Amino acid sequence: MIIQPNTDKLALAKKLLECVRQKARRVSGRLGRPIRFMEVCGTHTAAISRLGLRDALQEVMILASGPGCPVCVTDYQDIDTAVAVCRTVDNVVVATFGDMIKVPGSYSSLEKEKAGRGNVKIFYAPYLAVEYARNNPDKEVVFLAVGFETTMPTVALALDMAERDKVNNFSILPLGKLVPPAIKALLQDPELNVDGLILPGHVSAVIGRKSQDFIASYFHMPAVVTGFEAADILIGINSLLKQLETGAARVENRYRRVVAEEGNPEARQITDKYFAPVSAKWRGLGSIPDSGLVLRERYGYFDAGTRFSLEGQEPIIPRGCLCGDLLKGKALPADCRLFGKTCTPLNPVGPCMVSSEGACAAWFNYGMTS
Amino acid sequence: MTDVVLLAHGDGGALSHKLIKEIFVAQLGNPMLNELSDAALFSVRQGKLAVSTDSFVVDPIFFPGGDIGKLAVCGTVNDLAVSGAVPRYLTASFIIEEGLPLKDLKMITASMAETARAAGVQVVAGDTKVVERGHGDKVFINTAGIGFLSDAGSSLSYSRIKPGDKVIINGSIGDHGMTILSQREGFSVSSGLKSDCAPLNGIIEELLEGVDGIKFMRDPTRGGVATTLNEIASSSGWDVMLFEEKIPLRKEVTGASAMLGLDPLYLANEGKFLAIVDKIHAEPAVDILRRHPLGREAAIIGEISEGKSNVYLKTPIGGTKRLNTLAGAPLPRIC
Numbered sequence: 001m002i003i004q005p006n007t008d009k010l011a012l013a014k015k016l017l018e019c020v021r022q023k024a025r026r027v028s029g030r031l032g033r034p035i036r037f038m039e040v041c042g043t044h045t046a047a048i049s050r051l052g053l054r055d056a057l058q059e060v061m062i063l064a065s066g067p068g069c070p071v072c073v074t075d076y077q078d079i080d081t082a083v084a085v086c087r088t089v090d091n092v093v094v095a096t097f098g099d100m101i102k103v104p105g106s107y108s109s110l111e112k113e114k115a116g117r118g119n120v121k122i123f124y125a126p127y128l129a130v131e132y133a134r135n136n137p138d139k140e141v142v143f144l145a146v147g148f149e150t151t152m153p154t155v156a157l158a159l160d161m162a163e164r165d166k167v168n169n170f171s172i173l174p175l176g177k178l179v180p181p182a183i184k185a186l187l188q189d190p191e192l193n194v195d196g197l198i199l200p201g202h203v204s205a206v207i208g209r210k211s212q213d214f215i216a217s218y219f220h221m222p223a224v225v226t227g228f229e230a231a232d233i234l235i236g237i238n239s240l241l242k243q244l245e246t247g248a249a250r251v252e253n254r255y256r257r258v259v260a261e262e263g264n265p266e267a268r269q270i271t272d273k274y275f276a277p278v279s280a281k282w283r284g285l286g287s288i289p290d291s292g293l294v295l296r297e298r299y300g301y302f303d304a305g306t307r308f309s310l311e312g313q314e315p316i317i318p319r320g321c322l323c324g325d326l327l328k329g330k331a332l333p334a335d336c337r338l339f340g341k342t343c344t345p346l347n348p349v350g351p352c353m354v355s356s357e358g359a360c361a362a363w364f365n366y367g368m369t370s
Numbered sequence: 371m372t373d374v375v376l377l378a379h380g381d382g383g384a385l386s387h388k389l390i391k392e393i394f395v396a397q398l399g400n401p402m403l404n405e406l407s408d409a410a411l412f413s414v415r416q417g418k419l420a421v422s423t424d425s426f427v428v429d430p431i432f433f434p435g436g437d438i439g440k441l442a443v444c445g446t447v448n449d450l451a452v453s454g455a456v457p458r459y460l461t462a463s464f465i466i467e468e469g470l471p472l473k474d475l476k477m478i479t480a481s482m483a484e485t486a487r488a489a490g491v492q493v494v495a496g497d498t499k500v501v502e503r504g505h506g507d508k509v510f511i512n513t514a515g516i517g518f519l520s521d522a523g524s525s526l527s528y529s530r531i532k533p534g535d536k537v538i539i540n541g542s543i544g545d546h547g548m549t550i551l552s553q554r555e556g557f558s559v560s561s562g563l564k565s566d567c568a569p570l571n572g573i574i575e576e577l578l579e580g581v582d583g584i585k586f587m588r589d590p591t592r593g594g595v596a597t598t599l600n601e602i603a604s605s606s607g608w609d610v611m612l613f614e615e616k617i618p619l620r621k622e623v624t625g626a627s628a629m630l631g632l633d634p635l636y637l638a639n640e641g642k643f644l645a646i647v648d649k650i651h652a653e654p655a656v657d658i659l660r661r662h663p664l665g666r667e668a669a670i671i672g673e674i675s676e677g678k679s680n681v682y683l684k685t686p687i688g689g690t691k692r693l694n695t696l697a698g699a700p701l702p703r704i705c
Contacts, residue, residue: 013687052689365694
């Protein structure tokens with residue numbers, strides 16, 4: 001069957017778009033400057049781009065991409081560790097989500113290791129890597145556990161499965177990250193140039209709306225939790241405009257069909273059983289307190305780092321990446337001396353170039369230089 | 371006969387001959403091939419010849435809607451057909467990994483024979499090599515093809531593309547790419563989905579004979595529609611504007627793409643072609659395509675416009691976004 005566009009939904013989205021445009025013109029006129037909202041998560045970035053909303057709204061507002069996805073913000077050193085696993089552990093299979101393999105470390109990437117002698121295998125869900133380990137007892141399967149609050153429960157469930165079925169040749173590199181600490185770190189910068197935040201829909205489904213109240217109560221920043229269809233995103237933006245117009249700051253929930261006040265306690269519980277917060281490095285943003293997840297001591301044997309006593313090596317990081325400033329609206333890609341030279345879509349340095357939807361990748365692909 | 375391919379099947383000795391006779395000649399046989407000489411000889415009429423070659427390494431070798439044998443015939447036949455040629459002769463080279471079940475090889479060859487018959491081409495020369503286990507992946511096939519340029523086909527050139535021309539496709543996009551991906555990974559999300567793998571020379575001949583104004587054609591295989599249109603944009607120097615609402619898409623492909631974070635515009639097709647057609651002939655061209663079984667869902671999906679060799683997509687809500695050439699293989703996003 002060929003899909004017919006849902007005409008009711010489309011008509012609604014078009015109406016909303018007009019409504020948002022008018023309101024944005026008014027608010028921006030009153031403020032005397034362009035409006036700048038940030039979508040925090042990569043799925044919104046991708047949806048906004050796919051739907052053509054960035055373009056449809058560009059006359060009236062800037063939609064800036066935030067820290068992005070857990071893959072884009074995986075640090076050099078973490079990729080270096082994964083590469084080290086690939087090179088040094090006997091009979092190893094490095095199990096990973098597909099989009100991780102392109103992310104460069106300081107001297108290689110999993111894509112390059114795979115092309116060489118490295119055994120890198122792509123999985124779509126962590127439990128599939130456990131099943132693979134069970135069916136291949138002669139292999140050491142090391143899963144790269146990247147993810148935000150949404151993905152980490154699935155990693156925890158995979159660990160549960162490995163624990164229960166005594167799959168002893170399965171371990172992980174714990175690279176999970178937490179979104180609220182990163183939002184906090186962004187908001188703490190006094191020079192941050194953003195008028196409102198579109199909060200991640202999937203992450204919010206796990207952590208709930210309420211846990212993000214600090215964005216409004218402490219930082220007085222308008223924010224909205226919303227979904228990924230055109231109407232969802234436009235309704236979210238409309239809510240931010242309303243807040244901006246009245247000088248209010250709330251964390252609104254426009255994704256009630258998925259996101260509850262308290263989120264999903266079960267998902268948090270299983271993550272919490274295996275993982276504890278720890279300070280973590282984000283590519284382009286640096287070290288953020290309590291923003292990473294490490295295995296709890298009693299499950300330490302699942303940590304590939306300790307299991308194979310991997311030696312930490314100082315990463316060689318190209319200096320001068322401005323992704324952090326770019327995300328905060330303090331710089332443009334062209335201000336970065338790496339842009340288009342050391343840093344290109346095929347050899348990205350910061351998350352804004354790693355993600356094909358990132359600001360730098362978009363600038364590069366459009367041939368923009370200033 | 372053993373039931374798997376052995377290294378000895380490729381050494382040119384008795385087993386090789388047996389394999390050639392009992393599988394290849396038995397299924398693909400025709401007077402030219404049956405000679406089993408070092409080269410096939412045939413007469414040439416006046417005019418231009420078209421030559422194309424392609425290698426096939428698809429994994430899995432059997433998939434819903436086809437197999438590596440069917441693909442190997444369609445791939446080369448389609449490359450000739452979109453160039454305006456009438457495909458006539460193919461060569462087929464097999465690189466087989468030791469241990470391939472002979473019944474698999476038989477099925478693949480039977481499928482090649484059936485597809486060749488449907489496309490009206492003959493396999494006139496071939497070769498078989500067997501590599502040690504682990505030095506190949508079941509079977510790789512190379513085909514080369516020769517075709518005669520038809521009168522209507524000889525005028526095809528990207529230099530004839532002009533702003534205002536329409537972009538036509540003969541049906542839904544991404545079916546092959548998503549089928550292979552879901553088979554490879556054992557997804558259960560896309561039941562009912564099958565590859566669009568098919569020889570396009572029949573429908574293309576009908577199009578070229580039925581209507582004027584066909585300026586250029588390409589088959590959007592690897593890299594999908596977006597990548598092929600980028601190549602057309604960069605060769606012609608014009609922009610291409612696609613209309614998302616007009617692009618035929620199966621709900622299975624849409625659903626699986628959304629789940630995996632893939633874009634159907636970048637997924638491979640094996641039974642689709644893009645035609646750039648003069649504005650006034652675009653509607654009649656679509657009517658002709660729709661009368662053919664491989665063109666029931668044909669549609670005008672875009673147009674050529676003034677610009678700088680870029681490809682844009684107009685989204686249903688009215689936004690425009692640029693479609694770039696794919697940098698590397700399409701990888702599923704986790705978030």
